[in-house]
Amino acid sequence: MPTASLLESTSPASREAPCVTVVCGDTRDAGDEPSASGDVHAAADGERVSVELSGTGIRGGESGASGRRTVVVPPACFYRGFLSGVEYAQAWAAGGRFSSLVRRLPEEDQFEAFPDYLVKAAGPAGHWFYPTCVLDRFPSAEAYQAGYRAFRALHDVVFVLDGEPAPAGQVIPAESLAQLAYEETDxxxxxxxxxxxxxxxxxxxxxxxxxxxxxxxxxxxxxxxxxxxxxxxxxxxxxxxxxxxxxxxxxxxxxxxxxxxxxxxxxxxxxxxxxxxxxxxxxxxxxxxxxxxxxxxxxxxxxxxxxxxxxxxxxxxxxxxxxxxxxxxxxxxxxxxx
Known part of the structure; x- marks a missing residue:
């Protein structure tokens, strides 16, 4: 069975890449290459990223004088927590929502379960995290599609034990940083x-x-x-x-x-x-x-x-x-x- 491509085939109008109600399995397309749009991976801090602003036009600073301050913004792409190991295994058991779903989907939309999901379900408690992007945090639908494919090319689903930090991996496109700098210009x-x-x-x-x-x-x-x-x-x-x-x-x-x-x-x-x-x-x-x-x-x-x-x-x-x-x-x- 091929791995799913539901994420990649999502309409640009989607506000966030799916997997909240449908887990897409390993949806990364091996043919997808990271774009040269300037996406970068910043240290994880929940679902926020600290951005340092500096320059002669900093809002609230003295006119024409160099200033510096920090703002906190949501990333465009990040890891989001999903089901626990046990819940995910139950969804793939006979009669579960994912096992039932794949029987109804056309061949091109078929998807497989996360690797080693049964092992994770039987081990210490934890949750699955999946990589996702939000359209509204990109300057355009085209930038969203390119940024999402680049993010998925470098990030896969991750199982995190309860009590451990969420996986690092957050993205702010260069265009979004520029827009932030523009809006903060005084x-x-x-x-x-x-x-x-x-x-x-x-x-x-x-x-x-x-x-x-x-x-x-x-x-x-x-x-x-x-x-x-x-x-x-x-x-x-x-x-x-x-x-x-x-x-x-x-x-x-x-x-x-x-x-x-x-x-x-x-x-x-x-x-x-x-x-x-x-x-x-x-x-x-x-x-x-x-x-x-x-x-x-x-x-x-x-x-x-x-x-x-x-x-x-x-x-x-x-x-x-x-x-x-x-x-x-x-x-x-x-x-x-x-």
Whole structure:
């Protein structure tokens, strides 16, 4: 009788490889080869894996400064406890659920019992553990299928005596480490500045170029997510700044967070206000009527992995940070004489 291939033939939509209600026997296909996706085996810790995060973009750290912390996440593949040795033997006895099941299955779905299961049932008490993977913990169904086959190529069912630790063998794909690093990236905050800025009021002027910039900008941050034997690094690079305010045409400042004003400098990040805020209501927390200026920085993230050195993969979703400032806008008063 051939060994079962139920696990390998499972639909990608399955949330977890089966064997909870049906034990598939030795389902590893000798023709399956581990993928080069960067799967790695971390030390067992229940059904959790400690991931070390480090870099200049660590969430909760000081902007632009290198930091380090550890998070605990569920692995994508791991060993799960199943039936005891006695329960498993009973399932294969005459009239048991597995012996009854194999008689009803088509030939291509037939499966055999775990090796030495009767010996294990007659010996010291213990439980069977089987290798499994969870679809939701992979970035795609294709990655799940490849990761599962790779995991099964290196891990078989294991009988563990009661009181002994569960078998080691947990996997987090490189893509999942990269996603974790992306989600844990804290893009640098900043303060929006502008010029002209009249002394005493901070007001800019109607009809002139108002320079806008982010003070002390950080243009690149990195976060690395690492487990033993595998790491993924996400690099977020500043791309552009979009400046918008009521009463002024919006402007996109490509490749720059603006230029701080100094005599003789130039900028491509300026807006022109067409009317004063003198007749506007005074907003909470302000002493003068103001207009809200919104500056949105857009960042492009990419990632690399120790599993595939030199390969740089761009993340699908750009990252953004929104800055706001309340700016009074004054008119230039002129005196005309004849």
């Amino acid at each position: 893009l640098p905050a900043g303060v929006v500045q502008w010029n002209p800025r009249l002394a005493g009021t901070g007001a800019t002027l109607v009809g002139v170029d108002t320079w806008v910039w982010v003070d002390n900008p950080v243009l690149q941050v990195e976060v690395t997510a690492q487990i033993p034997g595998l790491s993924a690094t996400v690099t977020s690079v500043f791309d552009r700044l979009r400046v918008e305010a009521e009463g002024a045409d919006a402007v996109t400042c490509q490749g720059t967070p603006g230029t701080a004003w100094v005599e003789g400098a130039t900028t491509n990040c300026a807006v022109v206000f067409m009317r004063s805020t003198a007749n506007q209501d005074v907003k909470d927390g302000q002493s003068l009527p103001t207009v809200t200026l919104t500056a949105t920085s857009r960042w492009q993230a990419s990632w690399t992995s120790s599993a595939t050195p030199g390969v740089n993969t761009v993340m699908d979703d750009p990252q953004t940070v929104v800055y706001t400032a309340e700016i009074p806008v004054a008119e230039i008063q002129t005196l005309v004489t004849t």
